[in-house]
Amino acid sequence: MLGIMARKFIEAAAATDLGNVRQYNEDSIAMDPELGVVAVADGMGGHRAGEVASAMATQIVLAGLRERFAELRSGADQHSPLLAVEESINQANLAIWGAARAHAGRLGMGTTLALALFHDNRIVIGHIGDSRVYRLRGGKLQLMTRDDSLLRDQVDARLISVADAAESHNRGLVTQALGIVEQVTAHVRQVDAMPDDIVLLCSDGLNELVEDADIELILQELGVNLPLAAQLLVQTAKDNGGYDNITAIVARVRKPFPAARGWQRRLFGWQH
Amino acid sequence: MAKLVLSSGGSIVFQCFVDKERLSVGRDPTNQIVVDDSSVSREHAQIVAVGNDHIIVDLASANGTFVNGRRMLRHILQHGDVVEFGAFNLRYLNSKTATEVELDRTMLIEGIANAQLGLPTDGAALSVPRKRATRINFPTGRVHMVSGPRAGMMIELDRVVARFGKPGRCSAVLVRRPQGYFLAYVEGRRAPRVNGQSAGKEARRVNDGDVIEVADEKFQFAVAGQRRPDVGRGHLSATRD
Numbered sequence: 001m002l003g004i005m006a007r008k009f010i011e012a013a014a015a016t017d018l019g020n021v022r023q024y025n026e027d028s029i030a031m032d033p034e035l036g037v038v039a040v041a042d043g044m045g046g047h048r049a050g051e052v053a054s055a056m057a058t059q060i061v062l063a064g065l066r067e068r069f070a071e072l073r074s075g076a077d078q079h080s081p082l083l084a085v086e087e088s089i090n091q092a093n094l095a096i097w098g099a100a101r102a103h104a105g106r107l108g109m110g111t112t113l114a115l116a117l118f119h120d121n122r123i124v125i126g127h128i129g130d131s132r133v134y135r136l137r138g139g140k141l142q143l144m145t146r147d148d149s150l151l152r153d154q155v156d157a158r159l160i161s162v163a164d165a166a167e168s169h170n171r172g173l174v175t176q177a178l179g180i181v182e183q184v185t186a187h188v189r190q191v192d193a194m195p196d197d198i199v200l201l202c203s204d205g206l207n208e209l210v211e212d213a214d215i216e217l218i219l220q221e222l223g224v225n226l227p228l229a230a231q232l233l234v235q236t237a238k239d240n241g242g243y244d245n246i247t248a249i250v251a252r253v254r255k256p257f258p259a260a261r262g263w264q265r266r267l268f269g270w271q272h
Numbered sequence: 273m274a275k276l277v278l279s280s281g282g283s284i285v286f287q288c289f290v291d292k293e294r295l296s297v298g299r300d301p302t303n304q305i306v307v308d309d310s311s312v313s314r315e316h317a318q319i320v321a322v323g324n325d326h327i328i329v330d331l332a333s334a335n336g337t338f339v340n341g342r343r344m345l346r347h348i349l350q351h352g353d354v355v356e357f358g359a360f361n362l363r364y365l366n367s368k369t370a371t372e373v374e375l376d377r378t379m380l381i382e383g384i385a386n387a388q389l390g391l392p393t394d395g396a397a398l399s400v401p402r403k404r405a406t407r408i409n410f411p412t413g414r415v416h417m418v419s420g421p422r423a424g425m426m427i428e429l430d431r432v433v434a435r436f437g438k439p440g441r442c443s444a445v446l447v448r449r450p451q452g453y454f455l456a457y458v459e460g461r462r463a464p465r466v467n468g469q470s471a472g473k474e475a476r477r478v479n480d481g482d483v484i485e486v487a488d489e490k491f492q493f494a495v496a497g498q499r500r501p502d503v504g505r506g507h508l509s510a511t512r513d
Contacts, residue, residue: 170323
């Protein structure tokens with residue numbers, strides 16, 4: 001499956017695939033060109049509940065952001081984009097948690113989430129679980145998120161070395177996800193955006209199977225053709241084994257995107 | 273569930289399931305696994321459970337902890353590992369191999385407390401490497417640049433993609449896949465050409481000897497001999513006609 005989002009300032013493309021082993025695709029993607037937001041979620045839970053959880057996460061977060069940004073732009077609310085992201089993620093968590101409790105077959109369903117919101121020359125990055133956000137700038141790939149995963153914890157606690165992590169049996173064990181408990185701590189941060197920055201959001205089915213060096217090369221060489229870049233990332237993960245669902249969203253900053261501020265419009269709008 | 277089997281001279285001395293967060297190994301009788309050997313320290317090593325991992329940690333023992341013959345301070349136990357304690361062998365058995373675990377659905381478990389990690393919860397991090405180098409056999413190809421700015425050069429196609437043409441104007445990539453190399457249009461008005469014919473904008477497979485043109489670059493593709501899997505050698509080929 002492919003999706004394309006084109007806007008004057010940001011363009012984005014997405015690809016998602018079942019992989020070679022799984023029967024269902026429990027990953028979900030969402031893109032809103034108007035809002036300038038992209039999101040990936042990787043669901044978990046039996047009886048296809050993972051699909052439900054990941055779809056709920058992306059849809060509720062986007063709806064929450066639309067609502068909060070409408071308020072922000074009308075001047076009715078002083079939400080910061082960071083707070084808007086955090087609140088929308090919490091809202092999705094509560095909704096999934098509630099839905100899981102209301103339906104026996106969905107007990108224990110949960111999902112990861114990674115999102116990037118392009119606003120006012122900045123990128124707000126929100127994530128929970130082991131879905132990731134990377135940024136390519138000046139040909140260098142940088143991981144912008146720290147996985148909520150046991151393996152990551154083991155390495156950080158110096159229980160095992162980075163090199164030994166390759167031998168661990170703890171792949172795929174996440175320490176936080178949406179929908180499992182009533183309260184979550186989403187990681188939300190803001191980074192600056194520069195023209196030609198490329199942001200990649202992916203489920204672990206991609207980064208577990210494609211080395212960072214190859215992700216970097218694909219983004220660098222195919223940044224001018226985002227649909228091809230997204231498709232090639234997913235295809236490479238499949239070629240390398242593809243034992244999980246694979247999802248990639250790539251977004252590129254075309255030009256600076258300063259926000260039109262309410263007070264600016266009020267003060268200076270009449271002059272033009 | 274993982275199991276530990278202590279043996280000496282080929283006979284089993286003791287065995288237990290790894291059902292505790294910590295198991296200690298040493299000469300002292302207070303240890304869960306007591307190894308009565310003078311070369312073993314009183315508190316020699318510890319086996320710590322973290323999620324699906326069992327990590328053996330040497331407790332600064334006098335003679336060290338050897339796993340499969342190699343001295344280790346810390347090691348993630350793998351099915352079949354043998355840890356030597358003097359004249360004793362401790363074998364780790366876990367039917368759930370890393371590959372099987374990996375196929376399990378992502379599940380939620382308790383993390384290691386952030387306080388214990390002493391780290392901020394946010395911020396950039398280094399990637400944890402992926403499980404292992406994949407054992408997919410990729411072909412090895414190269415191109416000989418016939419004309420253009422790189423004329424005369426030989427370029428090895430040893431990465432997932434290699435770009436040709438004029439980046440930013442008109443370009444295409446050769447994509448390396450297990451089944452061969454594919455030419456994919458990237459940008460520009462003109463699609464790449466193969467053997468004088470337009471290759472279109474859809475990815476297509478290239479064959480040994482194909483002459484490819486992308487913008488002002490012209491080059492010939494060559495397969496450097498496909499590495500074949502080792503099946504076919506040894507037993508299989510010997511028993512077959």
